[in-house]
Amino acid sequence: MQHFAALLDTLLLTPSRNAKLAAIVRHLRESPDPDRGWTLAALTGGIDFPAIKAGVVRTLMAQRVDPVLWSLSRDFVGDTAETASLLWPEPAQRPGPPPALPEVVTALASATRASAATVLAELLDRLDADGRFALIKFATGALRIGVSARLAKLAFADAFAVSVDLVEEYWHGQTPPYAALFAWAAEGAPAPASDRVPLFRPFMLAHPLEADSLDLADYAAEWKWDGIRVQLVHVAGQTRLYSRGGEDISAAFPELVGALDRAAVIDGELLVRGESTGIGIAGGGAASFNALQQRLGRKTVSAKMLAQAPAFVRAYDLLFADGEDLRPLPWHQRRARLETLIPTLDPARFDLSPLIAADSWDALVDLRAGARDAAIEGIMLKHRQSAYLAGRRAGLWYKWKRDALRIDCVLIYAQRGSGKRSSFYSDFTFGCWHGDPEAGGELVPVGKAYFGFTDAELKWLDRHVRQHTVARFGPVRETDKSLVCEIAFDSVHASKRHKSGVAMRFPRIARIRTDKPAHEADRLETLMAMIAD
Amino acid sequence: MIAEFAWIRPEPGGLYIRPADVWVDPTRAVPRALITHGHADHARSGHGVTMATAATLAIMRERYGNIGLAETMAYGERVAIGGGVHATCLPAGHVLGSAQILFECCGERVIVTGDFKRQPDPTCAPFEIAACDVLITEATFGLPVFRHPPIGAQIARLLAAREAAAGRAILVGAYALGKAQRVIAELRVAGYHDPIWLHGAMERMCRLYEAHGVALGDLRSMAGVPKAVLEGAIVLCPPSALADRWSRRLPDPLTAMASGWMRVRQRARQRGVELPLIISDHADWDELTATITEIAPRETWITHGREEALLRWCELHQRSARALSLVGYEEGSDEDERA
Numbered sequence: 001m002q003h004f005a006a007l008l009d010t011l012l013l014t015p016s017r018n019a020k021l022a023a024i025v026r027h028l029r030e031s032p033d034p035d036r037g038w039t040l041a042a043l044t045g046g047i048d049f050p051a052i053k054a055g056v057v058r059t060l061m062a063q064r065v066d067p068v069l070w071s072l073s074r075d076f077v078g079d080t081a082e083t084a085s086l087l088w089p090e091p092a093q094r095p096g097p098p099p100a101l102p103e104v105v106t107a108l109a110s111a112t113r114a115s116a117a118t119v120l121a122e123l124l125d126r127l128d129a130d131g132r133f134a135l136i137k138f139a140t141g142a143l144r145i146g147v148s149a150r151l152a153k154l155a156f157a158d159a160f161a162v163s164v165d166l167v168e169e170y171w172h173g174q175t176p177p178y179a180a181l182f183a184w185a186a187e188g189a190p191a192p193a194s195d196r197v198p199l200f201r202p203f204m205l206a207h208p209l210e211a212d213s214l215d216l217a218d219y220a221a222e223w224k225w226d227g228i229r230v231q232l233v234h235v236a237g238q239t240r241l242y243s244r245g246g247e248d249i250s251a252a253f254p255e256l257v258g259a260l261d262r263a264a265v266i267d268g269e270l271l272v273r274g275e276s277t278g279i280g281i282a283g284g285g286a287a288s289f290n291a292l293q294q295r296l297g298r299k300t301v302s303a304k305m306l307a308q309a310p311a312f313v314r315a316y317d318l319l320f321a322d323g324e325d326l327r328p329l330p331w332h333q334r335r336a337r338l339e340t341l342i343p344t345l346d347p348a349r350f351d352l353s354p355l356i357a358a359d360s361w362d363a364l365v366d367l368r369a370g371a372r373d374a375a376i377e378g379i380m381l382k383h384r385q386s387a388y389l390a391g392r393r394a395g396l397w398y399k400w401k402r403d404a405l406r407i408d409c410v411l412i413y414a415q416r417g418s419g420k421r422s423s424f425y426s427d428f429t430f431g432c433w434h435g436d437p438e439a440g441g442e443l444v445p446v447g448k449a450y451f452g453f454t455d456a457e458l459k460w461l462d463r464h465v466r467q468h469t470v471a472r473f474g475p476v477r478e479t480d481k482s483l484v485c486e487i488a489f490d491s492v493h494a495s496k497r498h499k500s501g502v503a504m505r506f507p508r509i510a511r512i513r514t515d516k517p518a519h520e521a522d523r524l525e526t527l528m529a530m531i532a533d
Numbered sequence: 534m535i536a537e538f539a540w541i542r543p544e545p546g547g548l549y550i551r552p553a554d555v556w557v558d559p560t561r562a563v564p565r566a567l568i569t570h571g572h573a574d575h576a577r578s579g580h581g582v583t584m585a586t587a588a589t590l591a592i593m594r595e596r597y598g599n600i601g602l603a604e605t606m607a608y609g610e611r612v613a614i615g616g617g618v619h620a621t622c623l624p625a626g627h628v629l630g631s632a633q634i635l636f637e638c639c640g641e642r643v644i645v646t647g648d649f650k651r652q653p654d655p656t657c658a659p660f661e662i663a664a665c666d667v668l669i670t671e672a673t674f675g676l677p678v679f680r681h682p683p684i685g686a687q688i689a690r691l692l693a694a695r696e697a698a699a700g701r702a703i704l705v706g707a708y709a710l711g712k713a714q715r716v717i718a719e720l721r722v723a724g725y726h727d728p729i730w731l732h733g734a735m736e737r738m739c740r741l742y743e744a745h746g747v748a749l750g751d752l753r754s755m756a757g758v759p760k761a762v763l764e765g766a767i768v769l770c771p772p773s774a775l776a777d778r779w780s781r782r783l784p785d786p787l788t789a790m791a792s793g794w795m796r797v798r799q800r801a802r803q804r805g806v807e808l809p810l811i812i813s814d815h816a817d818w819d820e821l822t823a824t825i826t827e828i829a830p831r832e833t834w835i836t837h838g839r840e841e842a843l844l845r846w847c848e849l850h851q852r853s854a855r856a857l858s859l860v861g862y863e864e865g866s867d868e869d870e871r872a
Contacts, residue, residue, distance in 0.1 A: 012798055013807050065677070066849060072842045073678045077797050086678040086796065133798075422799040 001098050001127060003031060004039055005134035012145045020147060024155035035101045037177020038138075043152035046176045047141040049108040051116040054140050057084050060117050060124075064089055075475045078422020081140065085132035091125045098127050101138075105177075108139055144418075149245075150391075160185035165202070165390050172200040172246055198233040198240040200248075201265060201319055201327075202390035206380060206397035214398070219381040220331065221358040224399055225269040225314055226377040226491075227292055232268070232313055233320075234260045241270075252298045253311050259349035264341065265319035267388075269353065271375060272309040286314070286375040314353045315342055316380075319388055327388035334388065368400060377490070378402045404488040405530055406510060407432065408521045410443055411483040414465040415476050417450070424458055425465035425477065426450065428509070430487055432500070432527055437519040444500045446527060449487055452508030460512070484513040484521050492530050502527055538667055540618065540638045543836070543857040548645060548669070550636060552616025555584070557634065557645055567606075567620060568593070569647025570631035571710055584614070586622055588630025588745055592710065595741050608632065608658065625649040626660035627814050628711030629742055635663055643667040644828070650813065651820040652684065655718040656711070656747045660824075668830040669857070672838030673815045674793050677846075681793055681817040687810045688716075688723045691789060694808050695767060702763045702783040706772035706790040706806070709735045711814050713769050714742045716791050717749045720767070728753045730763060732770035732779070760784050776805060793817065822846055 010023045024043065028036050041047050057080060061070055065087050077083040099107070104123060111119040120139060124132050137143050153171065157164035162185045170192045174181050183189035230249070231242045239257045241250045250257045253270070260266070272295060274287020287309070295301065295309055318338040319327050326334050342352045356379070358364045368379050378401035386396040409430035417426035429448050435441030453461060464483055471478040488510035495503035502524075540552050547559035556563045562579035569575055569585075571592030576585070578597035583590065584604040593600050606612055606622045614620045617639070622632035627648040636643045642665040649660050649671065674681075695703045707713040713735050720729065728751040731739060739752055755768065764784050772790060780786055790806040793813025801809035816824065821843060825833055833854040835843050840856035847854035 009798070013801055013809065015805055015807075066845065068845045069677050069842055072839070072845070073676050076676055076839070077678055078799055082798055083678060086680070422797070422803075424803075 001101060001104060001131050001134060001138075003027065003035070004042070004101055004138065005127075005130045007039065008134050008137065008143070008145060009130065011147050017151070021151060021155050021158065024147070024152060025159045028156060028159040033182060034177035034179065037179065037182060038101045038105055040152060040156060040178060041176030042138050042141075042143060043147055044149040045141065045143075047138065049111065049139060049141070051111040051113050052108055052120065052139045054080060054142075056116045056120060057081070057136055057140065060084070060121055061087060071474070075416060076423060078416060078418045079144075081136035082133055084136055085129050088124055088129070088132050094126050095122065096126045098131055099123055104135065104138065156181075156185065166191070168202040168390055169199065172242075173197045195323070196236045198235045198238045200231060200233065200240070200242040200246040202246070203229065203231065203244060203267065204317075204386075204388050204390065204397060205392040206399040207392055207394065209381065209398040209400040214381065216358060216361065216364070216381075218383055218385070219358075219398075220335070220384055221356045221364065222316070222353050222380050222382070223356065223376050224378040224380045224401070225271060225286070225353065226375050227269040227271040227286070227314070228296070230268060230270040230313060231319075232256060232260055232264075232266045234265075235263055235320075252295060252301055254301065255306055256311055256313060256349060259346050262321075262341070262345070263323055264321050266313060266315050266338075266341075266350075267317040267319060268313040268315040268350075270311055271314055272311050274375075286312075310348070312349050312351065314351055316353050317388060330385045330387065331382050332384045364400075368402060376402070402490075404490060404510070405492065406486055406488050407527055407530075408484050408513060408516060409446065409487045410481050410518045410521045411464075411479050411485060412443055412445055412481055413476050413478055414461075421458065424462045426458055426462070428461070428485075430485065430507075431481075432522050432524045433519075434500075434524045437521075441523075443481055444524060446498075446500045446502055446524070447487065447489070447504040447507045449485075449507045449509050452488065452510055453512075457509075457512060482518050484516040484518055485509050486511040486513055492527060494531055500524060500527075502531065538641055538643065538832075540616075540641075541636060541643050541667075543834075548857075550614070550616075550618055550638075552638060553614040553618040553620075554616070555614055555618075555620075558647070565614075567614070567634060569625065569634060569645065570627055571596070572628070572648065572708075575647065584612075584620075586630040586632050589632070590630075591741060591745070592630060592738075595737060606632070608661075611637075623661045623663055624658035626651060626654060626657060629657045629714070629745055629747065631657060633661070633663075635665065641666050643669065644830075645669045646671055646824075648673065648815055649824075650816050651824065652681065654715055654814070655722060656714045656742060662824075662827055665828060665830050667832045667834060668825065668828050669834045669836060670821065670825065670843075671815065672821060672835050672840050672843045674813065674817050675821055675835070675839035675843040677818045677842065679793060679796055679813075679817045680819055681796070681811055681813045684715075684719050684812055685723070687791075687812050688719045691720075691767070691808070691810060692723060692725060694787060694789070695765065698787045700764045701785045701787045702765070703767045703808075704775065704780055704783055704786040704788055705767065705769050705810070706775040706788070706792075707769055707812075708792075708814075709738050709771050712791055712812065714739060714747060714749060715814065716769065716810075716812065717752070718747060721748070721750045725767075726750060728766070730755050730758070730766050730768040732768070732774055734771050734774070735769055755782070772804075825852065826850075 007027045011020050014020050061084050074083045107119050153167050154164050157167045173192055180192040184191050229244045233240045239260050240248055241253050241256055243249050271286035272292045274285055274291055291309055318334050321337055342350050381398040383396045409432055411428055412431045413429040414425040415427040417424055427450050429445050431443035431445045433441045434444045465477055468480045469477045470480050487507050489504040489507040491505045493503050541550050546561050548557040555565045555567050557567050558569055558575040559566050564581040566580035567584045568589055571589050576593050578600055582602045583600050584606055587605045590603050608622050608624055611619050611621045619637040621635040625631040625633045625647050633644055633646045644665040651660050707716050717729055730753050739749055743749055775788055788806050789808035789810055791810040791812040794800045795809030795811045833847055834857050836857040844854050844856055
């Protein structure tokens with residue numbers, strides 16, 4: 001545990017990506033098995049102890065620390081694990097030596113809901129504050145230390161001089177502590193079998209389009225649909241649906257899993273049926289992201305849901321077909337294979353993302369500007385000769401999102417942030433006017449924005465909140481409602497869950513408008529008029 | 534009958550001792566000021582008469598030049614300050630010259646701790662416990678998450694990091710008054726006798742400490758020193774210089790910071806500190822609560838810092854307490870002063 005704790009601290013406090021990479025590489029080379037496998041699992045989000053949830057930590061602390069002192073401390077520190085590690089009452093004598101990772105894993109994995117608190121407490125008693133911090137992070141599986149799963153995999157590849165693409169590819173058939181993966185990479189054992197298992201293949205991603213310096217003749221254009229990017233894999237009688245991060249979401253979409261019976265790996269956009277779009281697509285329209293959201297994050301799905309919001313895949317690309325790896329082929333050849341495959345599948349579940357004619361930038365600009373269809377997020381440009389390569393490669397794929405919508409809102413509440421922003425007031429609730437602000441109109445909260453500002457602006461906003469507080473409700477400060485901010489967002493939807501009746505998607509602070517008096521901020525009606533569905 | 538402790542009261546400009554017309558650590562210029570210690574948020578210039586320990590007066594003169602009329606108060610000397618009030622400076626253990634002030638009036642005893650700590654510090658006299666009716670305590674680190682470990686372990690981490698980071702300069706952010714000298718003195722205690730390099734802003738204060746009998750060993754000025762000389766060196770600078778262009782003259786510096794705030798990782802991370810050293814000149818939570826318990830005053834008044842948590846602790850321990858909410862010493866824009 002101490003090695004893991006030291007690594008966590010290094011990763012947390014080292015600003016440079018290369019130095020973080022080097023620290024992980026060193027750790028993976030020097031630590032024994034299976035400890036390093038568990039470290040890798042923690043760094044890649046592969047840890048899941050069903051009995052240990054964040055609530056267990058809160059329960060433990062509630063038994064040991066006064067709730068007021070806990071909440072004041074948590075509010076200041078901005079991280080539950082760290083607060084708990086610092087407030088944990090040290091036993092007069094440690095009941096045992098600091099546990100090693102494998103022992104921690106055994107103890108936590110065999111814990112039940114009933115025993116979880118006791119098991120965790122016994123381990124915490126054997127560690128110092130740094131060790132307790134690492135243990136809680138490890139046990140609850142949420143590290144939040146500024147290291148992506150991708151960086152950890154890069155480090156793994158670096159540590160043992162293997163290809164990161166192969167690491168990604170073999171990864172998904174493996175479970176922590178990844179014995180077969182370490183045997184292959186570190187000891188030269190044969191690669192883990194991958195051709196009879198429905199593996200996730202890392203997605204090819206797009207760069208944001210910045211300058212119109214591309215030669216459009218080299219690129220194909222298609223819509224960027226506003227659903228979630230998925231990969232549907234069928235091999236040897238098994239089908240899996242993976243999200244963009246490689247998470248298996250098959251259980252939430254049984255209608256799709258049942259619909260693919262050919263050996264293939266399809267890259268596409270998951271959408272649900274609706275009236276919004278039909279741009280020349282035979283199978284029918286899609287609904288906005290809002291409708292899709294009802295179906296996300298479910299472990300199971302009801303028959304009613306299946307009937308009301310049936311899902312389908314709008315196909316972009318074909319990675320494998322009939323056991324053949326198509327990824328090295330140029331895009332136009334893969335596209336041809338995809339166009340052959342899709343018509344042979346159930347049209348209720350699959351359609352083809354159509355290409356759009358874009359001979360000139362002017363035409364493209366017009367198309368993008370006109371694309372207010374709720375299911376369209378923007379335009380994709382794909383190099384016709386591009387192989388399908390994992391990750392984000394320069395010069396091959398570009399995304400060109402629709403312009404954001406904008407509205408001027410008034411800052412109402414602020415709360416301290418977590419992680420990097422701990423102790424700064426960085427979570428802001430904004431409102432629009434309901435009724436005429438000059439004649440008794442009220443501000444109603446319409447959304448929360450956590451980002452979009454620079455570090456310097458964050459400091460400025462933090463100071464503004466501290467100096468303009470009129471009331472406190474626990475950790476929340478109410479401001480004097482004098483500050484206008486321009487909020488940018490991707491779309492806005494009707495919502496019964498929000499008092500204002502609207503929910504913005506992806507709101508962020510675009511500009512701080514100190515030049516604008518609060519009564520000139522926008523009215524709720526303005527926002528309502530932007531509703532897309 | 535006059536209300537209890539009516540002769541001392543919190544005002545927007547500081548604590549005011551009415552019968553004597555004396556302000557403690559006033560935030561604006563006043564006719565008569567009693568200063569607990571030399572940090573800028575407590576010791577300001579421009580007062581008619583400044584009363585403080587000799588070391589504090591020396592620090593103020595070093596910083597402000599002429600400070601006008603001054604009255605020296607020796608530790609333990611009971612001084613009549615007018616209106617029937619007596620004041621006694623007692624060591625606070627915070628920085629060189631720092632004092633708690635015991636006021637006596639109308640048969641009542643009130644102690645203003647100023648900033649204080651209980652951990653040993655080779656650069657200043659240790660905190661002295663005295664009985665009182667009202668204890669007016671600081672609460673800078675008044676949250677139970679703040680537990681400052683013994684300084685020896687932190688110095689050992691600094692030295693180990695220096696060994697491990699071959700060729701890199703170790704740049705330690707430390708407040709120029711108190712923290713810097715304590716870190717240097719503790720490095721010497723730990724057996725480190727190499728030259729220690731100083732940012733220009735620290736040199737004079739280090740000389741002042743030495744003039745007051747605090748030996749700091751071989752100190753060198755950074756001015757005009759070639760980069761290569763500083764490989765593997767320990768360099769001290771004010772926290773504000775850590776991220777400044779100034780630090781570019783160092784060979785690949787490893788950024789450390791000596792502060793009680795470093796207990797919280799995210800604080801270190803926000804400041805870009807790679808090696809957080811939990812070294813504070815303030816009482817931590819345990820010292821604050823132990824001091825209240827030990828002195829056992831009838832009432833505890835809590836000021837500048839995290840009053841809410843300490844107030845809650847007093848409530849849980851059936852101790853009468855209130856928050857003074859003095860302005861001007863709040864944590865915020867410049868934590869460096871109060872680290």
